[in-house]
Amino acid sequence: MFELIDANIAKHITLSPQELDHFHSFLHVKKYKKKQFILQAGETSHFQGFITKGCIKNYILDEKGHEFIMYFALEDWWVGDIMSFYERKPGNLFIETIEDTELLTIDHQSNEQLLHDIPQFERFFRILIQRSAYTLQQRFFNTLSKPAEARYLEFVKKYPQVVQRVPQQLIASYIGVTPEFLSKVRAKLAKKSSKTEAGS
Amino acid sequence: MFELIDANIAKHITLSPQELDHFHSFLHVKKYKKKQFILQAGETSHFQGFITKGCIKNYILDEKGHEFIMYFALEDWWVGDIMSFYERKPGNLFIETIEDTELLTIDHQSNEQLLHDIPQFERFFRILIQRSAYTLQQRFFNTLSKPAEARYLEFVKKYPQVVQRVPQQLIASYIGVTPEFLSKVRAKLAKKSSKTEAGS
DNA sequence: CGTCTATTTGAATGTACTCAAAAGCGGTGG
DNA sequence: CCACCGCTTTTGAGTACATTCAAATAGACG
Numbered sequence: 001m002f003e004l005i006d007a008n009i010a011k012h013i014t015l016s017p018q019e020l021d022h023f024h025s026f027l028h029v030k031k032y033k034k035k036q037f038i039l040q041a042g043e044t045s046h047f048q049g050f051i052t053k054g055c056i057k058n059y060i061l062d063e064k065g066h067e068f069i070m071y072f073a074l075e076d077w078w079v080g081d082i083m084s085f086y087e088r089k090p091g092n093l094f095i096e097t098i099e100d101t102e103l104l105t106i107d108h109q110s111n112e113q114l115l116h117d118i119p120q121f122e123r124f125f126r127i128l129i130q131r132s133a134y135t136l137q138q139r140f141f142n143t144l145s146k147p148a149e150a151r152y153l154e155f156v157k158k159y160p161q162v163v164q165r166v167p168q169q170l171i172a173s174y175i176g177v178t179p180e181f182l183s184k185v186r187a188k189l190a191k192k193s194s195k196t197e198a199g200s
Numbered sequence: 201m202f203e204l205i206d207a208n209i210a211k212h213i214t215l216s217p218q219e220l221d222h223f224h225s226f227l228h229v230k231k232y233k234k235k236q237f238i239l240q241a242g243e244t245s246h247f248q249g250f251i252t253k254g255c256i257k258n259y260i261l262d263e264k265g266h267e268f269i270m271y272f273a274l275e276d277w278w279v280g281d282i283m284s285f286y287e288r289k290p291g292n293l294f295i296e297t298i299e300d301t302e303l304l305t306i307d308h309q310s311n312e313q314l315l316h317d318i319p320q321f322e323r324f325f326r327i328l329i330q331r332s333a334y335t336l337q338q339r340f341f342n343t344l345s346k347p348a349e350a351r352y353l354e355f356v357k358k359y360p361q362v363v364q365r366v367p368q369q370l371i372a373s374y375i376g377v378t379p380e381f382l383s384k385v386r387a388k389l390a391k392k393s394s395k396t397e398a399g400s
Numbered sequence: 401c402g403t404c405t406a407t408t409t410g411a412a413t414g415t416a417c418t419c420a421a422a423a424g425c426g427g428t429g430g
Numbered sequence: 431c432c433a434c435c436g437c438t439t440t441t442g443a444g445t446a447c448a449t450t451c452a453a454a455t456a457g458a459c460g
Binding site: 347348377378380381384 | 447448449450451
């Protein structure tokens with residue numbers, strides 16, 4: 001039950017068996033069916049989640065109702081609206097399942113208690129946020145500096161499991177183009193690679 | 201000397217006078233002339249800085265040598281390449297002064313000591329990173345969902361001091377357009393507002 | 401005042417978008 | 431088991447926002 005999350009935490013901090021047990025005592029299991037909301041914009045996020053099974057998308061909606069996907073998350077990822085969770089006010093993120101999904105969650109009060117009882121978690125979550133901020137920065141840079149084709153190829157290389165599991169239109173949203181345009185990019189790539197392979 | 205940084209920290213955590221003194225003992229003053237590098241891509245960042253005077257730009261260079269500005273920082277802002285600093289490996293960020301600048305800095309070893317001696321700082325830096333991650337996320341969303349004109353107007357509204365102090369081409373880089381195009385955007389805005397004012 | 405840099409202007413071009421329609425694909429019920 | 435329905439992906443034509451390159455103008459500083 002806790003193998004995955006324990007291994008995840010062990011990547012950055014080292015806890016005693018007692019501390020681990022204490023940590024586990026704060027966690028709850030939450031289950032969602034496909035296409036359910038875990039969080040909606042306007043709500044205050046009452047928990048952070050760790051995915052033990054399934055797949056979700058985290059996105060913002062603009063005025064016209066277009067989805068802008070901030071990230072996908074599969075097993076072994078943490079999900080949540082960090083600002084809403086820590087500042088205890090309504091956020092602007094949607095979190096929605098793409099498949100049936102199971103989370104381990106920790107609510108706000110438990111989290112405060114955890115940070116107090118095991119200060120190492122303060123460090124753990126700092127590292128988590130730091131890395132996600134870095135990833136976002138790189139992605140922002142890529143989006144401004146590289147054409148859609150390069151961004152798509154990098155996405156496929158970096159997240160092959162996601163490509164298998166989520167519809168193409170969501171990947172279009174992630175890399176920052178319309179579904180129609182991604183389709184055209186892929187058509188061009190297919191033509192290119194068929195040319196290359198035609199060297200018989 | 202430490203008034204500004206103490207007030208900055210007091211926004212998020214509360215320290216005793218002794219703890220503050222202890223914190224101050226870790227700090228050093230660094231001074232830079234205009235257009236000097238504080239950090240270059242490929243270097244490992246050995247310190248985090250807090251600006252007491254001046255103005256800097258933090259940017260990434262693409263293969264063609266185009267600058268992509270991640271953020272500007274003035275007095276009362278923290279600057280650094282967080283990933284490089286904490287992971288102790290070469291980063292890809294440039295930090296360069298736009299004006300003569302003075303920093304209070306804390307080096308890596310002192311930082312570790314500080315986090316150990318006053319664990320509240322672990323929380324402080326987590327909050328800092330959290331907020332910058334949030335800001336970056338909003339900006340990324342804006343860049344994908346809104347036209348350049350709207351992004352420019354929001355920038356002017358949000359950072360009026362920066363508009364006064366940095367050349368326009370750098371603002372173009374920040375909002376994600378070429379200097380030429382920002383110039384055209386401004387020309388159109390000027391025409392619009394002159395029309396509005398012509399209702400005499 | 402002259403030089404160097406920043407900004408503006410213009411023409412041609414390109415990357416990606418919008419809208420509309422067709423084709424593909426998967427699940428479900430008759 | 432096949433036919434149909436809904437949803438996703440593809441294709442195409444026209445358009446828009448922003449880029450590139452080149453040149454002119456304006457500003458800042460010694």
